[in-house]
Structure formats: structure tokens, C-alpha cells
Amino acid sequence: MILLKDVCKTYELGETPLKALDHVNLSINPGDYLSVMGPSGSGKSTLLNMIGLLDRPDSGELYINDIATHSLIEEERAKLRQNNIGFIFQSFHLIPRLTALENVEVPLMLSKTPKHERREQSMKILEQLGISSRADHLPKQLSGGQLQRVAIARALLMKPSILLADEPTGNLDSRSGSEVIELLEKFNQEGITLMMVTHDVQLGSRAPRKLQIIDGKLSEVEKHHAFS
Amino acid sequence: MRLVDYWEFSVPVFKRHIPRTLLLTLAIAIGVCSVILLTSLGEGARRFIEQEFSSLGADLLIILPGKKETQGGAPPIYGTTTRDLTLEDVQAIEHISTIDKIAPIIAGTALITFQNRSREVITMGSTPAIFPIRDLTLGEGRALPENSSTQHVPVIVLGSKIKKELFGNQSAVGEWVRAGDYRFRVIGVLEERGESLGLDLRDMAIIPVRSAEMLFNSPALFRVIIQLSQSNSEAYTEQRIRKIIAERHEGKDDISFVSQDSILSAFNSIMLTVTAVVGAIAAISLVVAGVLIMNVTYISVAQRRHEIGLLKALGATGLQVKRIFIGEALLLTTAGSVIGMLLAFSGIEFVRWYWPDFPIAATWWAVISAIVTAFIMGALFSWLPAAKASKLDPILAMRGFS
Numbered sequence: 001m002i003l004l005k006d007v008c009k010t011y012e013l014g015e016t017p018l019k020a021l022d023h024v025n026l027s028i029n030p031g032d033y034l035s036v037m038g039p040s041g042s043g044k045s046t047l048l049n050m051i052g053l054l055d056r057p058d059s060g061e062l063y064i065n066d067i068a069t070h071s072l073i074e075e076e077r078a079k080l081r082q083n084n085i086g087f088i089f090q091s092f093h094l095i096p097r098l099t100a101l102e103n104v105e106v107p108l109m110l111s112k113t114p115k116h117e118r119r120e121q122s123m124k125i126l127e128q129l130g131i132s133s134r135a136d137h138l139p140k141q142l143s144g145g146q147l148q149r150v151a152i153a154r155a156l157l158m159k160p161s162i163l164l165a166d167e168p169t170g171n172l173d174s175r176s177g178s179e180v181i182e183l184l185e186k187f188n189q190e191g192i193t194l195m196m197v198t199h200d201v202q203l204g205s206r207a208p209r210k211l212q213i214i215d216g217k218l219s220e221v222e223k224h225h226a227f228s
Numbered sequence: 229m230r231l232v233d234y235w236e237f238s239v240p241v242f243k244r245h246i247p248r249t250l251l252l253t254l255a256i257a258i259g260v261c262s263v264i265l266l267t268s269l270g271e272g273a274r275r276f277i278e279q280e281f282s283s284l285g286a287d288l289l290i291i292l293p294g295k296k297e298t299q300g301g302a303p304p305i306y307g308t309t310t311r312d313l314t315l316e317d318v319q320a321i322e323h324i325s326t327i328d329k330i331a332p333i334i335a336g337t338a339l340i341t342f343q344n345r346s347r348e349v350i351t352m353g354s355t356p357a358i359f360p361i362r363d364l365t366l367g368e369g370r371a372l373p374e375n376s377s378t379q380h381v382p383v384i385v386l387g388s389k390i391k392k393e394l395f396g397n398q399s400a401v402g403e404w405v406r407a408g409d410y411r412f413r414v415i416g417v418l419e420e421r422g423e424s425l426g427l428d429l430r431d432m433a434i435i436p437v438r439s440a441e442m443l444f445n446s447p448a449l450f451r452v453i454i455q456l457s458q459s460n461s462e463a464y465t466e467q468r469i470r471k472i473i474a475e476r477h478e479g480k481d482d483i484s485f486v487s488q489d490s491i492l493s494a495f496n497s498i499m500l501t502v503t504a505v506v507g508a509i510a511a512i513s514l515v516v517a518g519v520l521i522m523n524v525t526y527i528s529v530a531q532r533r534h535e536i537g538l539l540k541a542l543g544a545t546g547l548q549v550k551r552i553f554i555g556e557a558l559l560l561t562t563a564g565s566v567i568g569m570l571l572a573f574s575g576i577e578f579v580r581w582y583w584p585d586f587p588i589a590a591t592w593w594a595v596i597s598a599i600v601t602a603f604i605m606g607a608l609f610s611w612l613p614a615a616k617a618s619k620l621d622p623i624l625a626m627r628g629f630s
Contacts, residue, residue: 045623054541054622075545082543093538093626097240107542109233154542 002028002051002162002193007060009046009216020046021057022216028195030161033188035207036197043216044197045166051195052164053081065161082111086155086192088184090167092147094139100150101126101135107158125153129183145176152183162193169203181206229548234555241528241556249560252517252524256564256602257571259514263598264572264590266510270503272579272588277495279587281488287459288361288488291452291469295482311477312448315377315437321472326465328457331358332377334440335450340384340433341406342394349390351407351433353440361455364429369401369416376436383439384412388420389430407435408443462487507594511601517564518605521557525613529553529620536617537625546618553617557610558603565599 009021020043028034028051036044049055050062053069062069064084069077094103101122108118126132129149134142142150148168155163165184169177181203188194198204210221229237242249293313318332334353339346355376358364367388373381384405391400391414400414418429441447456465466485474481529536536549572590579588 049623052541075547078540078543078545081541087541089626093534093541095535095538097244106539109229109237110539110542110544110548112230112233115232158543 003063005061007057009058019216024218031191032193033207034195034209035204036211037204038213042213044213048164048197052085053077084161086160086163088155088165088168090170092151099136104153129153144172148180165196238556252560253564255517255520257568259517260565260568260598260602261571262510262513265575267503267507267594268588268590270506271591272586274499275587281492287456289454290486292484314447321469324468326461329357329455331361331453333450336444338407345394349433353435353437365419366416367419380439381436382412383415385416385434387418387430387432391417514601514605518609522609525610529613529617533625536620537622540622550614550618553614554610557606561602561606565602
């Protein structure tokens with residue numbers, strides 16, 4: 001359960017302040033599948049970062065699983081982020097000097113899990129995503145689709161309650177793009193909340209809940225209809 | 229992150245930037261090496277002086293004319309003598325039972341001439357006792373005659389360098405030289421030998437003390453060196469001498485004593501200070517290495533913005549990010565310290581092999597302070613860039629903005 005109440009965020013860019021989020025109210029239920037669309041610079045990414053606890057609102061409240069995140073200190077926010085939120089980025093963001101397996105392991109390394117345990121868990125998730133044969137490859141030896149799968153494995157490793165995807169297919173060809181989307185939707189059906197930022201209308205319309213941001217103002221495009 | 233994780237996370241970074249890593253390690257190694265090596269040289273010099281003193285053998289006591297409160301520092305530069313110390317004073321004290329040998333000294337410079345060659349030479353008037361006391365050995369000829377303290381005998385013993393300069397390769401013993409208004413016959417030449425207590429004995433001449441009295445036209449003794457017949461009798465001897473001299477000097481206690489121990493401890497404390505100062509100067513190179521660490525860490529933080537942003541998005545705390553960068557700097561410091569120590573100790577071994585007489589030795593306090601300083605520099609100078617990394621905005625960092 002994620003709840004945003006009157007969240008505002010303004011960036012000082014040059015002389016005119018840019019309203020990235022303007023009194024945003026949003027409630028996300030566990031297992032929801034949302035897409036966020038809007039022109040560039042409208043505040044899509046800001047919303048994602050806000051929910052991902054990478055950014056702080058200027059005003060307003062943000063609850064994740066009933067925890068008032070706006071009053072947490074940075075270290076507590078990092079902990080919450082580690083345990084509840086999985087990020088997927090347009091440009092994958094794998095560490096180039098680490099193998100696929102080691103990249104997947106990073107969140108467990110940050111949480112001080114012993115090595116053999118993290119190996120085991122990471123291998124399992126790579127198998128689940130069908131790329132365990134690439135475990136020992138460096139990112140430069142992998143294709144775009146494979147890179148994004150490694151990134152998804154890393155995002156899922158900590159069993160987050162919400163997956164935040166920022167243009168996850170932006171750097172992929174259409175075939176591996178749709179494979180990645182199908183993969184994400186599969187995990188959503190298994191119960192993980194999925195929130196995806198995109199400017200691809202076709203992709204955005206796949207989500208039962210469609211949000212639109214224009215100049216920092218959030219609106220719901222359609223009421224959600226029954227998911228069958 | 230656990231310690232082993234920091235290690236596994238950072239080592240590939242070094243492998244990717246081998247020249248940078250090696251240069252930085254080298255800078256730290258040079259710093260650590262120079263601190264250890266230079267302080268070891270200082271310590272070696274201190275031990276060398278200590279050896280020189282102990283090679284003089286038994287306990288020495290030196291009487292200086294004039295009253296001066298002294299803990300064994302340098303002898304007075306200008307005279308505060310109320311009354312000269314003379315050969316008669318020496319004759320009055322030489323029968324004290326604890327005195328083994330006694331050598332009065334009158335010193336000055338004299339122009340010594342042989343044929344058409346002349347040299348300005350420090351000339352020391354003394355008795356035969358000066359030879360065993362100062363551990364002087366003759367290369368040829370003989371030492372001063374026994375009656376040196378009672379009458380003028382026109383004989384002279386030359387230092388090896390003076391002999392060479394005046395006589396070249398020709399034999400000097402038996403020849404006559406002129407010193408001031410007097411003529412002396414060369415009866416001996418000192419054996420070639422290095423410096424002793426800062427006095428270049430090769431560049432000196434020794435004549436009987438009575439002759440020196442005449443030559444310099446003054447009965448005032450420069451100092452009297454006493455060799456004691458048994459150790460730990462310094463205090464007793466000093467007291468006896470003071471009493472006798474005071475009786476002879478109208479009740480005035482106007483002489484000063486310097487014992488070998490007090491000179492030694494003075495030298496020791498001077499050398500320790502010099503060693504520490506030299507070490508501190510060498511430590512400047514560690515500061516330079518520290519600045520390098522800071523520079524490289526800044527570059528590393530800039531190059532790895534994406535990674536820092538990512539780590540934070542994956543739940544790394546600012547503290548963890550800071551630790552990664554400080555940890556990398558400290559890893560390099562460790563490598564540099566180990567290599568620096570190896571370099572320093574092989575340098576010390578080399579000096580030992582090349583110059584076996586010099587007792588070079590690494591002191592534990594210098595080794596420890598070199599390494600501690602290196603680590604403080606590593607932590608201190610990586611702190612700023614690491615703090616900068618820990619404060620990076622993850623989103624902007626991942627997009628590559630500052």
C-alpha cells in the first residue's frame with residue numbers, strides 16, 4: 001500500500017521554478033499495475049523517484065506500507081528502499097567490472113548477506129529469468145535484452161513489494177522489449193506492484209491503471225476496469 | 229557490506245586502473261620508505277657516536293677552566309675564567325688515587341713550515357698520556373717524551389694529512405719543521421684514521437705541553453682530560469679535584485667538569501631530536517602522497533557516478549558509499565606501506581653491506597609513526613571526495629549529471 005498526499009516538488013531551474021509535482025494525490029494497492037505517461041519534463045521520473053525514496057517531497061506526505069517516509073532519516077530511507085523497492089532503469093545500470101551474477105548480488109551484499117547464501121539466491125533468480133548460462137559474463141558480453149533481465153533479477157532479488165520501471169524498453173529492440181514487458185507482467189500477476197514510466201502509448205495502454213502527468217499535475221486516464 | 233565484500237568490490241577497480249593504482253601505491257611507498265630510511269640513518273648516526281665514545285674505553289672526565297653550570301653541553305666559547313688552569317694545578321692533582329692517566333691540553337693554531345711549504349694547523353700541546361686517552365696510534369716514529377710536562381722539548385707529532393701536505397711521500401720522521409718562532413723535530417706521524425668526535429685528527433699536530441706554553445705564550449690550559457682508574461669514581465674524583473684546585477685558587481671554585489656520560493647523553497638527545505626532525509621532514513612526502521590520494525579519489529568518484537547512484541538506488545546508505553571510497557584509499561595505503569617498508573628495509577640492508585662500519589638501524593617508533601601517518605593521510609585525504617560521493621543525488625548521478 002502506497003499513499004501520496006498533496007505531494008509537491010519544485011525544481012529551481014534557471015530563473016523560473018519548475019513544478020515537477022503539483023499537489024499529487026495517489027493511492028496504490030498491492031498488486032496494482034500502473035503506467036505513468038506524459039511529455040518529457042512533465043514530472044514522470046520525479047514521481048517515480050519520489051515513490052522510490054530517491055527524492056524527498058518539498059511538502060506533502062508519502063506512506064509506504066503505513067510508514068511515514070517523509071519523516072525518516074536518510075539511513076532509514078535507504079533501508080526501506082532496500083527491502084521494499086526494486087528499480088529498473090532504461091539504461092540498465094549494471095556495474096561494468098562485475099559479472100552478471102555479481103551484479104545481481106549487489107543488493108544482498110549491501111545487506112550483509114553471507115556469500116554462499118547470496119550466490120544461491122542470485123543463481124536461482126537468474127535461472128527463473130532464463131539467463132543462468134550467462135551468470136559469469138561481464139555486461140559488455142551481453143545483449144540488451146539479457147542486460148535488462150540481469151537488471152530485473154537484481155530488482156527482484158530482495159523480494160520487493162513494488163517494482164519501479166523507468167522506460168524499461170527504451171533501449172531495446174521491439175522483440176526483446178516485449179519479452180521484458182511480458183516478464184514484468186508475469187511478476188505483477190504473481191503479486192508484485194508494478195509501476196512503469198513510459199512515453200510509449202502502446203506500452204502504457206497495457207496497464208489496467210493509466211496515469212498521466214502534465215506540468216506536475218497527476219490525473220487518472222480511465223477508471224480501472226475489472227482485471228480478468 | 230562486510231569487510232570481505234568491500235575487498236571484492238574494490239579490487240576489480242584497481243585492476244581496471246593499473247597505472248593509476250601503481251603510481252599511487254608508489255607515492256605512498258616512497259613516503260613510508262623515506263621516513264623509515266632517513267630516521268634509520270639518524271639512528272645509525274646516534275649509534276655511531278655512541279660507539280665512538282665507548283671505543284675511547286674507560287671513563288673519561290674532562291676539566292674545563294672557568295665556572296659554568298653545565299649538563300654536559302658544549303664547552304664555553306668565551307672565557308669566563310677568573311683564573312687560569314695551569315700545568316702546576318695538574319701536577320697538584322695527578323696523584324689522586326682514582327686517576328689513571330691525565331693529559332693537560334693547550335691548544336691553538338700555528339703556522340707550520342717545512343722548507344717552502346707551510347700550513348696553518350691546530351696544534352695541541354699535551355703529554356704522552358693523550359695518546360692512550362684519545363686512542364691515537366702512530367703510523368711511524370714515536371710518541372711525545374715523558375718529560376713533556378716538565379720541560380720544553382722541540383719535538384712534534386704530525387697528523388697524517390699534514391705530513392702528506394708538507395712532506396709528500398718523503399719520510400718526515402727526523403726532519404725539522406718551523407712552528408711560529410720555534411723549530412721542532414718530527415718524531416712521529418699519526419696513523420691514517422677518520423674523524424674522532426668531530427675533530428679531524430689527520431689535520432693536527434701534537435707537541436709537548438711545555439713547548440705549547442712557550443709557543444702560544446700562555447700557561448692557560450684549554451682543558452684537562454683524565455682517565456679514571458675505575459668506573460663510578462667520577463663523583464669522588466671530581467670532589468677531590470675541586471678541593472685541591474680551590475685551595476690553589478684562593479678558595480675560588482672556578483673549574484667545570486664534563487664527564488663522558490654527560491657528553492654521551494647530550495649527544496644522544498641531540499641526535500634523537502635530529503632524527504625526529506629528519507623523519508618529520510620526510511613525512512612531508514606522505515602529505516604529498518595524501519594530496520595524490522585525494523586527487524585520484526575525486527577522479528574515481530567522478531568516473532563512477534553511475535555506480536554510486538545505482539548503489540544508492542539499491543539501498544546503499546551514504547555511509548556505505550563513503551566507506552567504499554575511504555576503504556579503497558586505505559587499501560592502497562596498506563599496499564604502499566608494505567612496499568615502502570620492504571624498500572626501506574632493503575635500503576637498510578644495502579647500507580649495511582656497503583658501509584659495514586655504520587650501525588644503521590630502523591627504530592620501531594619511526595616505522596610505526598610512518599605507517600600511522602600514511603594511514604591518517606589516506607583516511608584524511610579520501611574523506612572529502614568520499615563525503616562528496618555519499619551526498620550525490622542518485623537520480624542525477626545515474627543520469628551522469630553532477
